[in-house]
Amino acid sequence: MNSLNPADEAYHCDLGTERKNLTPCTIVIFGASGDLTARKLIPALYQLFKEKQMPPSFRVVGFARREKTDASWRAELRTALDQFSRTKPVDEKAWSAFAENLCYCQGDLTDDAAYKKLEAQLTEFGSGPLRENLLFYLAISPSQFGEVVEQIHRTGLLNKEGAGWQRIVIEKPFGHDLASAHALNRELTRYAHEQQVFRIDHYLGKETVQNILMFRFSNSIFEKLWNRNSVDHVQITVSEKLGVGERGGYYEEAGALRDMVQNHMLQVLALIAMEPPVSLEAEAVRDEKVKLLKSIRALTPADVAEQIVRGQHFAGNVGGEARPGYRQETKVKPDSNVETYVAMKLLIDNWRWSGVPFYLRTGKNLPLSASEVRIQFRPTPNVLFAAQCGKKLDANAITLRLQPNEGISLRFNGKVPGLSLGVRPVRMHFSYDSEFGAYTPEAYERLLLEAIAGDATLFIRRDEVETAWQIVDSIRAGWEGKPLTNREFYAAGTWGPIAADDLLAKLGHAWHEPQVIK
Secondary structure (H helix, E strand, C coil), X not given: CCCCCHHHHHHCCCCCCCCCCCCCEEEEEECCCCHHHHHHHHHHHHHHHHCCCCCCCEEEEEEECCCCCHHHHHHHHHHHHHHHCCCCCCCHHHHHHXXXXXXXXXXXXXXXXXXXXXXXXXXXXXXXXXXXXEEEEECCCHHHHHHHHHHHHHCCCCCCCCXXXXXXXXXXXXXXXXXXXXXXXXXXXXXXXXXXXXXXXXXXXXXXXXXXXXXXXXXXXXXXXXXXCCEEEEEEEEECCCCCCCCHHHHHHHHHHHHHHHHHHHHHHHHHHCCCCCCCCHHHHHHHHHHHHHHECCCCHHHHHHHEEEEEEECXXXXXXXXXXXXXXXXXXXXXXXXXEEEXXXXXXXXXXXXXXXXXXXXXXXXXXXXXXXXXXCCCCCCHHHHHHHHHCCCCEEEEEEXXXXXXXXXXXXXXXXXXXXXXXXXXXXXXXXXXXXXXXXXXXXXXXXXXXXXCCCCECHHHHHHHHHHHHHHHHHHCCCCXXXXXXXXXXCCCCHHHHHHHHCCCCCCCCCCCCC
């Protein structure tokens, strides 16, 4: 798809710049020695600084148990940046200026004295906004969230009311079921208002995920089609070429349902199917997402048996590489029933989507790593071309590619050139790279910027988390005590178990596999 003419730049509308309120602040990273800090957080903050998107003055304080100096921590991060920075080579001038704002605080998360040491270090920044405006990033185990939040509250660093602002950013998993999520939320909100808690899901920082609302609600030609009258069904696919790797122990506890469906996939579903919010304010958007999740028809154990498929891969070949079966992975039980694949049919009981099936699937060791949403439209009446071509006449579809090669495709039928009257599906494709150039910020860049600005639109609210867990818990209850069947196993390198194809075939549908887009 060709880019617009330069004259069309006059129609560019920036909805985000004026609402950003980037006051001076200090970002405290708990778990500063961890993988997330080196791979994602510091590269994202460096990139924001380089793009002049950070507040006019700021500090980043890394808190971890290992003994380090400011200089040694900075040196470690500089080495990691060579590998993980979005733009290479690293701009040495920008890094030097950025690194001056990095400080290290050694301490154990369980040690009261360590938090007093942290408080003293922050006080050295003065009594102004660098001491009062604090963003606490908890890049640590969820089991430690409650203790850390209690400690920073006790030390006077986190207050529900008072000077400046304080915010907490936490990573998933937000509990492992509804009861634990509710307990975690209750613990966090003992010391902070819900508005101070930013639950991060990196999927919501992806450009195309953010573009879903723009695509739906700023284009009248598509908005009119986004309902049961035009849409036959919707498919949401998150396929992973990788296996569980070294995460066998974690996966035995989580499985694909908890790892991917409860958060990423239900979030994407909410954005695809929600009603238009009354404004672009964070709470208005999040209200509609919760409303949509609460509209998903509740699943009884009988519904789970009919509408939900789990799968587990055995040994196979992925892209020419031999892969072991899940039960042969490290830290996995030899008779494990944990799912590495989930497919499901969900129904939404509201006016817009009544009767439209939403199919979701995700799995490990599939042929391709891709995330996309396919909106499949109803077929044309069985006259004219449909009558002559039958099932060979392809149904129209819109595909939103979330990763990789982010973009949007419209699929429709066209005449094959020549003297005969031949028809073939063709595609119009919008690509982010070709339209806007190579600049696509990493998800963490956008999410960190929004957290600093205090905009919670892309973060998950307490009731969103708990509603999603209700859905997942009902599925797990339906699986309780039931072993995997032969139709639920699949070879690594294939698109999943036969049972997943059976699920769609009941209504005459079939999965559309993501394609390699160049």
